[in-house]
Amino acid sequence: MTGETQGTATMLSAFDAGQAIWDALGPIGAVPVSLSVALGRVLAEDIVALEDVPSFDNAAMDGYAVRSEDVASVPAALAVLGEIPAGAAPGPALQPKSTARIMTGGAIPAGCDAVVQQEWTEIVAPGTVRILRSVAARHNVRNAGSDIVRGSTVLHFGTVLRPQEIGILASLGRSVLDVSRKPAAYVLATGNELSEGDAPLAPGMIRNSNGPMLSALLEAEGCTVRGLGVARDDRNGLTAKIREGLEADILVTSGGVSVGAYDLVGEVLRVLGVEIRFWKVNIRPGMPVLFGTKGRTAVFGLPGNPVSAMVTFLKFVRPAVRRLQGCRAAEEGVRLTAMLEHEIVKLDGKRHFVRGILREEKGVPLVRSTGPQLSNVLSSLSLANCLIVLPEEGRSFPAGARVEVELL
């Protein structure tokens, strides 16, 4: 294990925490769905093509189906013996010195080995076309299987289905397919100070922003989400709500995992039989994050500050949801390298995720921080379009330094 030493203990690195999550969890099982509702779901089978796509040789352009040897010397006059629209069954074989008008997608007749596009032809008399240019064999012919070959594995278990994958499945005639069951996710906000609804705030109270935000994050990752509302910082209230939450595939709590007098989430989880896999990771923001499991339920205790809650969600909960859905790698969003527009100094050996604004100037990706990085300032996360990742080892990152960024 790598990480920063705090007292006698070595704190877990973000990398090792990710590995621990990957190792502790696995796919939760599949359900058949129809293609019309499969967008965004994760494939739970390998898709093997049972047919070639396209299934027959066809024309890539509107023009004339020819035998390339007949047009080796041009101009060449050919008798037009018919017309082949898209969707028609293949017509009779092409005889020497003859042709058929053919439309894009039309089936190439036997004997024909090329299509001369319309622009390279002229009609000289009714029933006779003059071909103005020679073409090689297979010119403008789309071969059977040139997109997908029968027997090949086109899509793999664990693929997130985007519109293009929906199109591929349709092209193979797959109207029903197995996808991962949607993980059932429960969200619980904890804290005596949390007020719900839109009534005026009592003195000392704040609104529960984490609950709706975490629900939205889980929903965006394909979960079926249930909000458990707010639990107060007392053992009884927490125990009842968390016990209910442990029926889910994934329970996400916010608040109550630090070292304050009212931070009881870890203790209650333990009493309820949750095996704590880690508690505290060498990152900022979000250091107190907790991960545990009970049976097949994954439990995340996220810190209460909204920015910490979102960053730890993105770093740990999102990969976990992907793992539960059978994704092959819990890959994070797009990562790239950008040039810092100003110096950032970091005073500890943690891995920092700095809210950043990425832009491009003259082909160079530039990034700057949104400003002060207090972890309660959620509006700065809304200004940000990326997280700047500052590795554990570094302390000073000067203007012009190349840094890794993760798009939000």
Ligand code: AMP
């Ligand atoms: P905690 O992690 O419980 O110590 O909370 C850290 C900070 O986050 C405190 O200022 C809390 O008031 C705040 N906080 C906790 N839960 C929420 C929440 N659900 N929505 C917004 N802020 C919260």
Ligand code: MG
């Ligand atoms: Mg609290």
